[in-house]
Amino acid sequence: MKTMQGFTVSAVAVAALLGLGGCGDMSTRDKDTAIGAGVGAVGGAVLTGGSAAGTIGGAAVGGVIGNQIGKDK
Numbered sequence: 018m019k020t021m022q023g024f025t026v027s028a029v030a031v032a033a034l035l036g037l038g039g040c041g042d043m044s045t046r047d048k049d050t051a052i053g054a055g056v057g058a059v060g061g062a063v064l065t066g067g068s069a070a071g072t073i074g075g076a077a078v079g080g081v082i083g084n085q086i087g088k089d090k
Contacts, residue, residue: 033059
């Protein structure tokens with residue numbers, strides 16, 4: 018079962034990163050927010066063993082951090 022969870026988390030991470038490829042017309046701040054949310058989701062999933070709450074929480078925190086970093090540019 019752990020192998021399936023790991024595969025699912027990896028597949029979601031790859032899909033998210035590929036989805037960011039369509040963000041060509043976004044502002045720098047928007048891109049930083051999306052990247053932060055993606056990285057946060059992966060980090061949250063890894064830290065909590067793939068739980069949905071950890072993934073969503075990580076995405077929220079990462080999005081906020083990415084948004085604040087993009088503000089300075």
